[in-house]
Each structure stands twice: as structure tokens, then as C-alpha cells.
Amino acid sequence: MMKHHLAILSPGWIELILDGSKTIESRFTKVRCAPFGKVHTGDIVYLKESGGQVKGMFTVEKVETYEDLTDAQICDLFYKEYREQIFSSLSALMRRPPEKWLTAKHATLIHVRDPVAFDNPFPFPKRDPRAWVVLDAPLF
Template structure:
């Protein structure tokens, strides 16, 4: 399976530099990539508003549900450093019920960045799951 992860802030730069080795996704309801990303999958990386500029392999993924503030704080303590997010995010994440942790490997900058067509996925979506990323290339 292939995925496109849309990133905000400086997270993409941190992935490219090797500082960020775990991608996290937090949601109030079940949605991709929750239970839909697996070891060996490929993730294409793009900055919000920009083209896809890199890809990486999924090394491992973990899924958590029925979260509360204490469990969120625990996850941030355990995995926050590799995810480049700190415990100060506990309050911002309060109310999120689902978490996906994705270990990233083999991060490679693409020689030819490309845009994608998000039609059918929703303008605000931050994660796209597809059989073949070529189907959504522009």
C-alpha cells in the first residue's frame, strides 16, 4: 500500500534531517492511517500546499484507541522525542481518542517532486491511502 502524508510546520524538514523518526497521527474518530498502515508500506511526504518531495518506508506501526489525558501524556513521554513533540502537547491533544505511531525508515528526497490531485479525498485531508500513488499524480 502507498500513502501520502501531508505535513505542517517544520516536521517535513525534521524527517529529512533524521531528527524525526516517528510520525504520529491523532484523531477523534477512526480514520487513515489508523489500522491502515503496515510495515513495508511506502509513504510519500509533502508539505501542506507544496509538492510531494520525499518518500520513506514504514518500519513499524502501533495503534492506540480509547485515549484519555493520562494515556496521551504517557505516549508523549515514551515516543515524543522521536516524534519531535513534547508533553506540552497533552492539552492540545485532549479529546483525541485514536493515535497512530509510524516508524519511518529509508527516507529519500525525490529527484522529481510532483503535485497530487486530492479530488475525492477531501480538501482538508492530511493522509491519503492509495494502491498506487501514480493514480493521483498531476
């Protein structure tokens, strides 16, 4: 059964997904938490800017999950193999993975399909610190 998710992203990242230049949304965490094990092919992901509005959505093309990661695995597999899909045009500026990745033990790579920008972005009330929420129902 298809699920709906709300992904919270820092300013600038949503536009890269919506214009098609960022084709993988990645989440690296110290513990197992959503989206790890919660997002699946065919699910819908709504894109909300941190402190802002829901600006668009995409369908999940494919999901890859990894556990018990080492720094070397993160550097080799993710940074070298997926850098351009994750960071888009910013990848040329990056010499090494973000520091927060190097403390991660779990990773979820969500391949983006059919991104859609909303003509009328809308607010979504959220006051907790989670950067990923599995929704009980579609937003519209």
C-alpha cells in the first residue's frame, strides 16, 4: 500500500529536486529512524522547507538502505558513487562528505521520480524536530 511522507529540507535543496538536478534524496542517521525502513517504491514524498511551506512532491522510484556503515564505506560508496545525484551542481564544491555523515550508521537513498512543483505552496503545521514524517493520509 502506498504511503505518504513529509520530508523537511534546508532552503535551496527542494528547488534542486524540483528542477530535476538532484535525483536522490539521502538521509544518514546514527539510529534507525524514518525514512529508514519506512519509505518504499511508489510512495509519495512531499517536500517542505525547514520553517517554510510545502513546495512540491515526488514519487519514489527506488530505495536503497544500508546499515552498520563505516566512514570508509560512506566515503567510497556514497560520496564517490552518488555525489552528483545527491548534491547536484554543488557536488563540484565538495571535497569530502559532510561531517554529519561520518557519524552515521544507517543510510537511506531515495531515488526521485516525477518531481512536481506546487503552483501554490502551502503551510503544514509541524513543531517537532523530526526531519521525516510518515503521514497518516495524503496532504490533499
